[in-house]
Amino acid sequence: MSTEDTAGTVRIAIVYYSGTGNIHRLATAAAAAAEQTGAQTRLRRVPEYVNESLAPGFTEWTQAWSEHAEAVRHLPAADIDDLEWADAILWGSPGRFGLLAAPLKHFIDRAWPLAARRGLVNKVMSSFTSTGAPHGGQEGTILSLNTVFYHWGAIIVPPGLADDIQLAPSNGNPYGVSSVSGPKAVPGRLAENVTDDNLAAIAFQTRRTIEIATALRLGSLAGATR
Numbered sequence: 167m168s169t170e171d172t173a174g175t176v177r178i179a180i181v182y183y184s185g186t187g188n189i190h191r192l193a194t195a196a197a198a199a200a201e202q203t204g205a206q207t208r209l210r211r212v213p214e215y216v217n218e219s220l221a222p223g224f225t226e227w228t229q230a231w232s233e234h235a236e237a238v239r240h241l242p243a244a245d246i247d248d249l250e251w252a253d254a255i256l257w258g259s260p261g262r263f264g265l266l267a268a269p270l271k272h273f274i275d276r277a278w279p280l281a282a283r284r285g286l287v288n289k290v291m292s293s294f295t296s297t298g299a300p301h302g303g304q305e306g307t308i309l310s311l312n313t314v315f316y317h318w319g320a321i322i323v324p325p326g327l328a329d330d331i332q333l334a335p336s337n338g339n340p341y342g343v344s345s346v347s348g349p350k351a352v353p354g355r356l357a358e359n360v361t362d363d364n365l366a367a368i369a370f371q372t373r374r375t376i377e378i379a380t381a382l383r384l385g386s387l388a389g390a391t392r
């Protein structure tokens with residue numbers, strides 16, 4: 167995205183990790199929604215930090231994981247500079263035992279020097295997830311990300327139920343948009359369980375994040391002139 171960097175134009179980075187494509191699909195929809203608002207947009211995937219499957223014996227999952235990794239290999243990987251660049255960061259992670267996925271945590275840990283020089287203070291953060299089961303720990307996953315943001319002195323913007331799309335049957339999590347992928351990743355049919363309503367909800371969450379970040383940006387610009 168090459169929107170001109172005017173004073174009120176928000177910079178949003180969508181930073182995500184996806185093992186089998188669900189979060190990737192939501193992140194891609196978020197980036198499209200961000201671009202539609204005119205925000206400067208970076209879509210950045212966090213790659214694996216190991217080369218082998220977590221569970222080679224789970225052959226279907228491993229095949230799905232390899233298929234996704236191959237499909238996104240050409241896309242730009244996240245860098246700590248993307249966090250510094252952005253006014254707002256939309257984070258996506260699958261729920262793994264109710265927590266964010268380890269590759270994303272590994273990336274977050276690399277933000278230590280940036281956080282230490284207060285480089286993340288007052289940036290706007292919002293998160294989304296995907297889990298296998300509807301009660302498989304979506305809130306826990308988002309809260310684990312929010313806990314990091316508290317440390318950074320960032321400003322957390324949840325979607326809440328601030329739009330009707332959040333009330334659609336496959337949505338409803340006010341902590342952050344959450345899709346449900348079902349019990350198995352199916353090779354050749356990745357992310358098919360992400361619904362149109364999930365995609366509309368992540369578009370709403372993205373716009374809301376940009377709206378709040380814009381208000382903060384304009385407010386701080388006004389303050390700077392006093």
Ligand SMILES: Cc1cc2nc3c(=O)[nH]c(=O)nc-3n(C[C@H](O)[C@H](O)[C@H](O)COP(=O)(O)O)c2cc1C
Nearest residue numbers: 185186187188189260262263264297298299302347
């Ligand atoms: C190691 C591991 C742990 C997981 N833990 C949970 C969990 O606690 N609850 C749940 O509902 N799903 C769990 N899942 C399933 C994923 O959250 C789910 O498949 C998700 O949709 C994957 O998103 P992705 O395709 O973007 O990787 C786990 C998957 C893996 C590989």
